[in-house]
Amino acid sequence: MTSPVESARKPMESAGSTLDNRAAPPSFLRRHGQQLGIIAVGIAMWLAFVVAAPRVFTDIDIYRAFAETTPLFGIIVLALTFVVITGEMDLSFPSIMALGTAIFALSVTQLHLPWYFGLTLAFVTGAACGWLNGTLVALFNIPSLVITIGTQFLFRGLELVLMSGTGVPLTRELYPELHMLLREPLFGIFPIQTTWMVGLGIIFWVLLNRTRFGAHIFLVGDNPTSARLMGVNVVSVKTRAFILVGMTSVLAGLMTSIYGYYFWPTTGEGYLLNTIASVFLGGTSVFGGTGSIVGSFVAAYIIGAINAGIVSAGINAFYTQLAFGLVIVISVVLQTFIERRVRRQSLTGR
Amino acid sequence: MLDKTSGNPDTSEPVIELRNVSKTFGEVRALTSVDFKVYPREIVGLLGDNGAGKSTLVKAIMGYFRPDPGGEIFFNGKLIEDWTVARARKLGIETIYQERALAEKQPIWRNLFMGREPCNRWGLLDVATMRSEAARLMSQHMGFTSAAVHPDNIVMTMSGGEKQGVAITRALYFDAQLVILDEPTVGLSLTETRKTLDFISSIKTAGKSAIFIDHNIFHVYPVVDRLYVLDRGKIAGLYDKSDISMDDLIDRLYRVARTGSLEE
Numbered sequence: 001m002t003s004p005v006e007s008a009r010k011p012m013e014s015a016g017s018t019l020d021n022r023a024a025p026p027s028f029l030r031r032h033g034q035q036l037g038i039i040a041v042g043i044a045m046w047l048a049f050v051v052a053a054p055r056v057f058t059d060i061d062i063y064r065a066f067a068e069t070t071p072l073f074g075i076i077v078l079a080l081t082f083v084v085i086t087g088e089m090d091l092s093f094p095s096i097m098a099l100g101t102a103i104f105a106l107s108v109t110q111l112h113l114p115w116y117f118g119l120t121l122a123f124v125t126g127a128a129c130g131w132l133n134g135t136l137v138a139l140f141n142i143p144s145l146v147i148t149i150g151t152q153f154l155f156r157g158l159e160l161v162l163m164s165g166t167g168v169p170l171t172r173e174l175y176p177e178l179h180m181l182l183r184e185p186l187f188g189i190f191p192i193q194t195t196w197m198v199g200l201g202i203i204f205w206v207l208l209n210r211t212r213f214g215a216h217i218f219l220v221g222d223n224p225t226s227a228r229l230m231g232v233n234v235v236s237v238k239t240r241a242f243i244l245v246g247m248t249s250v251l252a253g254l255m256t257s258i259y260g261y262y263f264w265p266t267t268g269e270g271y272l273l274n275t276i277a278s279v280f281l282g283g284t285s286v287f288g289g290t291g292s293i294v295g296s297f298v299a300a301y302i303i304g305a306i307n308a309g310i311v312s313a314g315i316n317a318f319y320t321q322l323a324f325g326l327v328i329v330i331s332v333v334l335q336t337f338i339e340r341r342v343r344r345q346s347l348t349g350r
Numbered sequence: 351m352l353d354k355t356s357g358n359p360d361t362s363e364p365v366i367e368l369r370n371v372s373k374t375f376g377e378v379r380a381l382t383s384v385d386f387k388v389y390p391r392e393i394v395g396l397l398g399d400n401g402a403g404k405s406t407l408v409k410a411i412m413g414y415f416r417p418d419p420g421g422e423i424f425f426n427g428k429l430i431e432d433w434t435v436a437r438a439r440k441l442g443i444e445t446i447y448q449e450r451a452l453a454e455k456q457p458i459w460r461n462l463f464m465g466r467e468p469c470n471r472w473g474l475l476d477v478a479t480m481r482s483e484a485a486r487l488m489s490q491h492m493g494f495t496s497a498a499v500h501p502d503n504i505v506m507t508m509s510g511g512e513k514q515g516v517a518i519t520r521a522l523y524f525d526a527q528l529v530i531l532d533e534p535t536v537g538l539s540l541t542e543t544r545k546t547l548d549f550i551s552s553i554k555t556a557g558k559s560a561i562f563i564d565h566n567i568f569h570v571y572p573v574v575d576r577l578y579v580l581d582r583g584k585i586a587g588l589y590d591k592s593d594i595s596m597d598d599l600i601d602r603l604y605r606v607a608r609t610g611s612l613e614e
Contacts, residue, residue: 227464233436
């Protein structure tokens, strides 16, 4: 039994003068430090590119290239942020990109369904894949890192069997509507891919910061037991996050395929690490509970720009991976230091 | 002694009643046919050693654990099927958990409205209200001067007493009919313990009921009306406070810990 006397030996005053010097609300800088940090990294990198190759980086064409290619994986980054905030990971999305696009291609070419039917079926497939991932992770409590390696093979295998390993041409003549929706610049000038990315970015920001679902995403990732004790349906919240990833993967898969006028059965390969790196570069914690859409959005463009930027700057493409590595490692190390500093200040600043 | 339920001035229906509730986890029997009642305007103490099943009982009342088949839970006289945490909270049962049930990386305002976030008519979170209400509650109920702690402060940076303040305020805010306090004084300073005990007494003044769980009898005895003693998952005894002195109760508690029986 703890007597009152005993517990008084470790006093934790909640009243009196001890609180007075902690009066200030957390500053804008502290609350948004992570987002501001990643924006700073972006600006610094851009300046470096401009200095390295002024002719290329003062030309609008290079920015058009970024704006057209980054969203091909960037829209998945936005949705994956939700899953990572819940403390989980999804490694199966590259396969969902391919499977969803395969379902579209098959329903249009083999079943002769109208394009919008095919599109609907593709998104239903993506949602189903996400639901399967989410259910296995949340309901059966299987570590997501393990099970999504499995479903990654499962979805890819299913797609390869369905397509017998062959591709499908997706020319403008065959799919004018899809090209208008996913490839041709809006009003003839603005890259449609980035229009999607901005639109989805806004929707996902609202979803994360201004809905009950978003609030529960943070709570579930922070402390699932607390969330359950307070009546949050942890299984449903996690499952819905995985469904978001499934559906955005299908959109990304279609966009990628239309961009290349051809659906390759290997679609999505090579997207895995870029996408995951963007989420972490954007300041979302691997431990769950914290993260932001703004950070993920900016980070996706940084990752997207490194690739195209290195080549356009006339630097040997062998340097691309080196640059990736440097930017990611340095940013993540800095983030950790900043976060630790902020935490220590708020702990001792009383 | 076991079936004694009289002595309560209010003879109305119990707010909550558990009949024959058992809970097994695999091989472990955490609760064995527990009958338990709380009447309106009554503070019930729940005493028992570590592992007696106190927290399991609370989580069964809250709908976190589903009782084994055969157990029944009544709320205001009505048998409740499909009991869940969300349901229990909606009906007006709030719990201040031993483990506090906070999300520590989140700001205070998110914690206060955890699981019950207010929305505006478009179904979007009413963040402005959540922030301003959090600021108001903190200065009015939690005893923080409004300048001292900002609703945007991260819970991780607060002291144990402040965290407990958040958990208590959360239970209070939603106007609960029944408040359950699971070892609320653990890790608190003397002043904070005093405040918490005052708060428990004030629940009754406000016309509501409470279940107060602790293994410190010096905290429990002064504020409660009736006392249940739980031992190894069973109700070992039930007393009206007027029938038993604190010394007598302590003797019996020692005896139950040694022999498993309250009587000699």
